[in-house]
Amino acid sequence: MSATVWLNGRLRDIADAQIAPNDRGFLLADGLFETIRVANGQTPHLARHLARLEEGCAILRLPAPDRRLLAQAISDLLHATKLSDGSLRLTVTRGTGPRGLVPPAMPHPTVLIQTTASTMTVSAPVRLGLSRYRRDGASPLARVKSLASLPSVMSRMEAIAAGMEDALLLGMTGAVAEASAANILFLREGRLHTPPVHDGALPGTSRARLLEGGFCTECSLLPQDLKTLTGAWLVNALSLTAVSGIDAHGLSLHEELDRQLREFLFSV
Incomplete structure (x- = not known):
């Protein structure tokens, strides 16, 4: 696979792909991204990702790239790199601008696909710890895949330093929101649930598919209720990972349910 990216309308060698020093994505994290699974050279859930990107752009008052342009760009990049299985990272920033917070009246977004x-x-089961960082489910920004990921970065770093693999972030409601880079599914009394968006959960694409497919329902989970769980998984567009424990509470592994979830999410 060649080291090729798609940047602002052209396929380029990664060594020649340049982003301006005054790009607002670099300076201010003023932008969005999507991580998209590639399977057998195809992007089976691309429409969901592009819809979420457009919704995020509307929230940020950022001109959304044309869907047809992005679809063609992705097709060209997959052909150029001969990628069969893996992922695409689609990044959109507001582009260059003057110094300061106020963006230009007519922005020219930077679009990068890698x-x-x-x-x-199948990833090994992970142990989670509760993070000191929180997500504000009442903020519109909690619903977008923002480039501003420092709370997630710090949560993961601190979890690893404490001997865990990942962290759970709470929402401002005090209930569990999500992990550093994944939604959480939790099993309680034989039923599978996931935190609601108002508790701070990102509206993930795999989360949406599981809800639509009837695999889980939305339900708030308070930290004191973690001991009532019998199982849990982290899920995003690329992976499903079983959770072996949260802080001191150990969790069972459920092989058959894991198989069903994995088949539903990744068989296409």
Whole structure:
């Protein structure tokens, strides 16, 4: 696979792909991204990602790239890189601008698409700790895939330093929101649930598919109720990972339910 990216309308060698020093994505995290699964050279859930990107652009008052342009760009990049299985990272920033917070009246967004090759492997179960960082489910920004990811970065770093693999962030409601880079599914009394968006959960694409498919329902989860859980998984567009424990509370692994979830999410 060649080191090729798609940047602002052209396929480029990654060594020649340049972003301006005054790009607002670089300076202010003024932009969005989507991580899109590639399977057998195809992007089976691209429409969901592009719809969420457009919704995020509307929230940020950022001109959304044309869907047809992005679809063609992705097709061209997959052909150029010969990527069969892996992921695409689609990044959209507001582009360049003057110094300060106020953006230009007529922004010219920067659009970058990159590929990463991978094989679909089952990750080992992870142990989670509760993070000191919180997500504000009442904020419109909690519903977008923002480039401003420092709370997630710090949560993951601090969890690893404490001997865990990942962290759970609470919402401003005091209930569990999500992990550092994934939604959480939790099993309680034989039923599968996921935190609602108002508790701070990002409206993930895999989360939406599981809700639509009847695999889970929305339900708030307070920290004191973690001991009532019998199982949990982290889920995003690329992976499903079983949780072996949250802080001191150990969780069972459920192989058959894991298989059903994995087949539903990643068989297409």
